[in-house]
Structures are given as C-alpha cells and as structure tokens.
Amino acid sequence: MCGIVGYTGKGPAVELVVRGLEKLEYRGYDSAGVAFLLGGKLRVVRAVGRVEDLRRKLPPEAAAATSAIGHTRWATHGRPSELNAHPHSDGAGNFAVVHNGIIENYARLREDLQRQGCVFTSETDTEVAAHLISRLHEACGDLPRAVERAIGMIEGTFAFAVLSTHYPGRLAATRRGSPLVAGFGQGEMLVASDALPILPTTHDVYYLKDDQVLDVEPGGARLKGEAVAPSDHIHWSAEEAERGGYEHFMLKEIHEQPAALRKLASKLIEDPGAPGDPGGFPRFRLDEMRVTAEDLRKATRVVVVAQGTSYHAGLIARNMIERTARLPVQVEYGSDFRYRDPIVDPGVLVLGISQSGETADTLGAVRLAKERGCRTVSVLNVQGSTMARESDGCVPMHVGPEIGVASTKAFTGQIAALYVLAIHLGVVRGVLTAPEARRRVDDLLQVPQRIDEALAQAAHVREIALKYKDAEHALYLGRGTGFPLALEGALKLKEVSYIHAEGIDAAEMKHGPIALIDEKMPVFVLALQGRRYEKIVSNIQEVKARGGRVIAIASHDDREIAARVDDVIRVHDDRGIMNSIVCSIPLQLIAYHIAVGLGRDVDKPRNLAKSVTVE
Numbered sequence: 001m002c003g004i005v006g007y008t009g010k011g012p013a014v015e016l017v018v019r020g021l022e023k024l025e026y027r028g029y030d031s032a033g034v035a036f037l038l039g040g041k042l043r044v045v046r047a048v049g050r051v052e053d054l055r056r057k058l059p060p061e062a063a064a065a066t067s068a069i070g071h072t073r074w075a076t077h078g079r080p081s082e083l084n085a086h087p088h089s090d091g092a093g094n095f096a097v098v099h100n101g102i103i104e105n106y107a108r109l110r111e112d113l114q115r116q117g118c119v120f121t122s123e124t125d126t127e128v129a130a131h132l133i134s135r136l137h138e139a140c141g142d143l144p145r146a147v148e149r150a151i152g153m154i155e156g157t158f159a160f161a162v163l164s165t166h167y168p169g170r171l172a173a174t175r176r177g178s179p180l181v182a183g184f185g186q187g188e189m190l191v192a193s194d195a196l197p198i199l200p201t202t203h204d205v206y207y208l209k210d211d212q213v214l215d216v217e218p219g220g221a222r223l224k225g226e227a228v229a230p231s232d233h234i235h236w237s238a239e240e241a242e243r244g245g246y247e248h249f250m251l252k253e254i255h256e257q258p259a260a261l262r263k264l265a266s267k268l269i270e271d272p273g274a275p276g277d278p279g280g281f282p283r284f285r286l287d288e289m290r291v292t293a294e295d296l297r298k299a300t301r302v303v304v305v306a307q308g309t310s311y312h313a314g315l316i317a318r319n320m321i322e323r324t325a326r327l328p329v330q331v332e333y334g335s336d337f338r339y340r341d342p343i344v345d346p347g348v349l350v351l352g353i354s355q356s357g358e359t360a361d362t363l364g365a366v367r368l369a370k371e372r373g374c375r376t377v378s379v380l381n382v383q384g385s386t387m388a389r390e391s392d393g394c395v396p397m398h399v400g401p402e403i404g405v406a407s408t409k410a411f412t413g414q415i416a417a418l419y420v421l422a423i424h425l426g427v428v429r430g431v432l433t434a435p436e437a438r439r440r441v442d443d444l445l446q447v448p449q450r451i452d453e454a455l456a457q458a459a460h461v462r463e464i465a466l467k468y469k470d471a472e473h474a475l476y477l478g479r480g481t482g483f484p485l486a487l488e489g490a491l492k493l494k495e496v497s498y499i500h501a502e503g504i505d506a507a508e509m510k511h512g513p514i515a516l517i518d519e520k521m522p523v524f525v526l527a528l529q530g531r532r533y534e535k536i537v538s539n540i541q542e543v544k545a546r547g548g549r550v551i552a553i554a555s556h557d558d559r560e561i562a563a564r565v566d567d568v569i570r571v572h573d574d575r576g577i578m579n580s581i582v583c584s585i586p587l588q589l590i591a592y593h594i595a596v597g598l599g600r601d602v603d604k605p606r607n608l609a610k611s612v613t614v615e
C-alpha cells in the first residue's frame with residue numbers, strides 16, 4: 001500500500017526521500033512523487049510508474065532542498081495518473097500533503113471546500129486534506145494545530161506528512177490506523193511508513209500513536225510543544241533489507257530460511273530440556289506474550305485471526321494446538337470475524353497472525369476481540385507495528401525484514417513460532433509430558449537442517465517448475481496439514497506468476513473439482529507418508545486416470561511414488577508437523593522459478609501490496 005517518506009536536515013532531502021521511497025517499493029505502488037521547498041516555493045514532481053521514473057523527472061536544482069516529503073501511491077480513489085499521484089497541494093501552493101489510508105467522508109468535505117472556493121485538480125480523497133489544512137491554517141496560523149483540527153474533521157484511516165512554505169525546515173506528521181514512524185538522526189529527522197527508509201540514518205525511532213501530530217524539525221520532534229524522545233531501537237540492520245547478491249528478494253528470503261529459523265529458535269527457546277530427565281521440560285522465552293500461565297490454563301478456546309499466507313499458517317497452527325494442548329481452535333479471516341458479531345468471551349484466547357502487524361483486517365479483528373474482553377496475542381515479524389502495540393502481548397518471529405511481496409520466510413517463521421506457542425500451551429495445560437515436549441522442540445531444532453537439504457535440490461525443482469511454466473491453470477492438493485500447504489502453494493503461484501491456481505483439500509476432489517482435470521492440468525500433490533498417505537495415493541490415481549499431470553512432493557524414502565506420478569520432489573520426512581515447513585520450500589521455489597521463467601517482476605507483482613493497510 002502507499003508509502004510515505006519525509007526528511008528535514010542538512011542533507012540532500014530529495015535524494016534521501018527518493019532513496020527512502022525505493023526502500024518502500026516492496027509495499028506495492030503505481031505512481032510516485034516528491035514535494036520540496038526551494039527559494040521559499042513549493043515544488044512538486046510526480047510520475048506514473050516506478051520510483052526510477054520519478055528520479056528521471058527531478059530537476060537538477062532539487063539537489064539543493066533540505067526538506068522534502070515523498071510518496072508511493074497504490075491507487076484507491078482515482079486511477080494511477082500523474083494528477084492523482086501524491087503529493088497534493090492546496091490552491092495557493094503553500095501546503096503539500098502525502099497520505100496513506102482512505103478518507104471516508106472525503107466527498108462531503110470536498111463539497112464544503114468547493115463551496116468555499118477551493119479548486120480540485122485530482123480525483124483523490126487526499127487532495128481534500130491539503131485544502132482543509134490550508135483553510136484551517138488561515139484561521140489558526142499554526143501548522144500542528146491546523147493539522148490537528150483537520151484530522152478532527154476527517155473520518156477514516158490516514159498517515160499524513162505535510163510540508164509548508166510557511167515553515168521551512170519543518171514537517172508535520174500524523175496518523176490514525178495507517179502506520180507512521182519518526183527516525184532521530186544527528187541534526188536530521190525522517191518520517192516514514194515503516195522503519196526501512198530510516199535504517200540507513202538511524203535505528204532510534206518513535207512510533208506515532210493514533211491522532212498524535214508530530215512537529216518535526218532537524219533537531220528533533222515535539223508533540224503539543226513537548227520534546228519527544230525515541231521510544232524504540234530497531235534491531236534490524238540496514239544490510240538485512242538489501243538484496244545481497246540475489247536476483248530477487250523472494251529468492252534471498254527463500255534461502256535465508258535456515259538461518260532465520262535458527263535465529264527464531266535461539267530467541268524463543270531458552271532451554272530445550274535435558275534428555276533423560278523425566279522432569280526436564282523445555283523452557284521458552286515468551287515474556288512478550290504477557291499472558292499468565294493461569295490465563296492459558298483457563299482458556300476454553302483459541303480463535304486465530306489472519307489474512308492470506310498468515311491465515312494458512314493459522315490453519316497449520318490449528319492442528320498443532322489441538323494436538324499438543326487439546327484446546328479447540330477456530331481459524332478465521334479477520335475481515336469476516338470483525339463484522340460477524342462473533343461469539344467470543346473472556347475465556348477465549350485470540351491469536352492474531354501477521355507478518356507486518358499492519359494488516360487492517362487482522363488489526364480490526366484483534367481490536368474487536370479486545371473490546372469483547374478476550375486476551376489477545378499476536379504473532380508478528382515487525383517490531384513496533386500497530387498490532388504489536390495494540391495486542392495484549394506478542395510472539396516475535398525474529399526472521400528479519402521480509403521485502404518480497406510474496407511471503408516466504410515469514411510463513412515458515414509463523415509456523416515455527418506457532419509451534420513454540422503450541423508446545424508451551426501443551427506444557428502449561430498439563431497435556432504434554434517432558435519427553436513429549438522435548439521431542440517436539442527437537443523436531444523444531446532439526447528444521448533448519450531439513451530446509452538446507454530441501455534447498456540443495458533447488459536446481460531439480462527449477463527444472464520441474466520450468467516444465468510447467470506455460471500452464472494456464474494449476475491445482476494443489478493436500479490432506480491434513482497438506483491442505484493449508486496446498487492453499488499456500490497455490491497462492492504463491494498466483495501472486496508471482498499470475499497463473500490461475502487453486503489449493504484444494506484432496507478429499508474434496510470428487511465433490512466437484514475433479515471435473516477440471518485434463519491433460520493440460522498440472523496437479524501439485526503434497527504426498528508425504530503418514531496417516532492419510534493411502535488416501536492421497538488414491539487421489540493421485542484418480543487424477544492420473546483422467547489425464548492430469550501429477551507432481552508429487554514426497555517423502556525421501558517413498559519407493560513407490562515415482563511410478564505413479566510424472567515428477568517427484570523429495571523432502572526429508574521426519575514424520576512430524578515440522579514437515580509443513582520443509583514442504584513449503586519446494587512450493588516457494590516452484591512459484592519463484594515459474595514466475596521468473598515467465599519474466600514476471602516477482603518482488604513487485606502487479607496489483608499487490610506487501611502491507612495491506614486498508615480494508
């Protein structure tokens with residue numbers, strides 16, 4: 001979704017803002033723009049397309065500006081065009097505004113402003129804010145106060161950064177619902193939609209709270225006249241957010257998974273427990289969860305709320321938690337949960353799963369659960385995100401920044417973090433014995449090695465992927481935890497290759513989808529050995545009997561599968577739920593190589609945003 005960057009200091013503001021926008025490209029956008037002050041005048045440059053298109057349009061004199069705001073726009077109101085791109089200004093050209101979010105009452109505000117003589121040049125909701133701030137400033141003569149009054153009249157979600165000819169070297173920044181963070185450098189300040197544009201300058205940040213209006217100057221920031229100190233120190237390094245020699249972030253992040261999960265385990269597992277000691281339970285570092293053991297013991301049910309890939313991780317968590325803690329788990333799209341008047345009570349533990357911690361639908365569901373008195377715990381990757389701050393507690397995944405729009409290491413990180421949580425629940429609730437808990441922890445500790453083994457076959461997976469790259473449709477089948485993996489495999493392929501793909505519970509095939517099978521249909525089947533193996537083999541035979549082409553993801557020691565299918569990708573099968581992580585690797589590689597084979601922009605797939613901050 002839209003990205004905001006603002007800078008004020010001694011440096012080349014426009015260049016620094018444009019570099020910041022490049023760091024936000026991963027969020028998804030269709031146009032970009034900057035506003036800066038030169039000789040007391042506001043200059044605005046905008047371009048449809050990529051940040052590099054914007055860079056080409058910048059005049060040489062822009063290099064002299066020392067304060068600027070910039071924006072990447074993901075169109076909501078009005079098509080992608082130069083006129084609709086941000087920044088937007090008031091008629092007199094004294095105020096420039098960039099915005100992330102949706103102004104719900106913009107039509108009414110626009111009519112009022114037009115009646116007062118304002119002339120609009122775009123179809124956007126944002127332009128309303130520029131005119132409104134300008135009008136209110138005429139009355140109060142103070143930038144933060146004008147912004148505060150404007151947001152008092154605005155309904156909806158927003159993050160705004162404002163630059164004005166009346167306040168050279170100052171920016172105003174505010175938010176409600178959409179993220180915004182300020183970075184404190186030495187004599188220079190930044191504001192941005194997330195920390196990535198700020199990291200090259202500083203790791204000391206302040207996350208704005210809803211409706212706060214930050215008055216930003218090179219030397220610091222103020223809230224209602226009071227100086228503000230940084231509230232957080234970001235642990236990610238600037239290098240982690242670079243491609244580091246890989247062709248794409250998605251490929252880098254696929255290959256980072258062994259290291260990412262090692263780090264996750266080292267952060268979340270304090271002590272795996274002493275082998276041979278019947279009382280030696282593993283110990284976890286879950287202090288940020290802020291839910292007492294008593295609350296966990298008393299919990300009557302778990303409700304998971306999530307969207308997209310995180311929802312698929314939630315479906316896997318259901319199997320884990322039900323097995324390890326014998327606690328019923330319901331998995332919900334946050335988008336549906338929040339509008340359904342759900343039946344929850346204070347005995348329900350609500351788990352929000354979100355890589356970004358900013359997904360509007362998941363956040364809305366967590367907020368509703370809190371209102372209903374539920375304990376809320378979020379499994380997150382982004383420190384300081386809105387969900388991290390609004391949930392009662394959180395379980396951080398520690399897998400490092402995920403820039404590729406298609407989630408890869410965050411998905412496997414979610415599964416691993418949720419497994420830690422599931423084992424902890426099982427121990428606290430007296431369901432797991434010490435050896436059982438230790439065995440599960442050992443399985444988790446073994447996973448990075450298994451991922452390494454799966455990655456060692458990347459060339460073989462690529463060969464298979466390229467064989468099927470020209471398919472128009474693809475099916476993914478699985479049973480048990482194989483089903484959410486089928487959903488995830490299909491989602492990955494759709495997102496980055498634009499091939500139509502569906503994930504189906506293999507048991508459902510006979511109830512309709514089998515009609516889709518013909519000799520052109522590749523069918524990727526999660527076919528690891530286990531309780532449902534014979535049934536999955538029957539599904540494979542049914543597909544083959546109708547001419548479908550089957551690619552099986554199978555156990556390393558399955559001797560029969562090769563004769564039944566067209567292609568086999570083997571993974572080391574430890575016969576446990578951690579197989580779900582290991583099987584994710586070939587699914588990610590298949591999607592990646594098909595997309596690259598088709599010439600797609602895998603890190604910035606069309607129409608997609610990394611962080612979906614509007615409903």
Ligand code: M6R
Binds near residue numbers: 308310356362495
């Ligand atoms: O940041 P979140 O985990 O809350 O995001 C949820 C979905 O938008 C996200 O998983 C999306 O489906 C990804 N693009 C999947 O690759």
